Amino acid sequence: MAFVVAGLVLVGALGLVNLLLLTAVIRRLRRQEEERNRPLESGPRPGQELPDFATTTLSGRGISRADLTGRPAVLAFLSTNCPACPALVPHLVAHARSTGLAADRMIVVVVGEVSDAEELTEPLAGVASLVVEPFPGELSAAFRISATPTTVLVDADGIVTHAEAGARPLEDMVAA
Structure with missing residues (x-):
């Protein structure tokens, strides 16, 4: 009988440890x-002003912080070695077309070599102002980009309204 009681106590203790x-x-x-x-x-965090920056697009046009004030703008940061970045490109194109956002109000920064960036930049030609910079890029550093893709929404006063990493559609970000 003592063995049965000892066995039951042992099984109970093992059950309790397992739980x-x-x-x-x-x-x-x-x-x-x-x-x-x-x-x-x-x-940048929402509520912050855009950092000072100046760069040149692939078409040779200069862009600075001052160029982005007066109307809302979108900045998207992509990378040539990012597996999620190609998924954001159609969302950027759709957002620009559905909102009528001019190409000078959508800045797409691709980190990598120009020759490797064609997959990302080709669908955005005429829809966005395209900037390609080597890693680590000056714009990525100025905007404190730590992950790609990252999308930054800016109001007419140059204040960040939303910044998010990931390939979520812009319509969802604007609604959030």
Whole structure:
């Protein structure tokens, strides 16, 4: 009889240890899921002014911070070695066409070599002002871009209204 009681106590203790370990694993998985669903922080924070910058587009036109005041603008930062960046390109084109956003109000910065950037820049020709810069790029550093793709929405006063890393459609960002 003593062996049966000892066996039951042992099985009960093992069950309790198993339950505690399972609870700890579930808590850890929940924390990881929350961290994974949190958007990446990349770019200036909403409410901040655009940083000072000056650059030249692929067409040879100069662009600076002063050129982006007076009307809303969109800045998108892409990379030639980014697997998610090509997915954002159709969203940029669709947003420009649906809102009537002029090409000088949508700045697309591609980090990488010009020859490697054609996949990203070709569909945006005529829709956006295109800038290609080597890594690490001056614009990416000025805007504190830590992940690509990153999209920055700016109001007419040059104030950032939204900045987000990821290939989410711009219509969803504007609505947020």
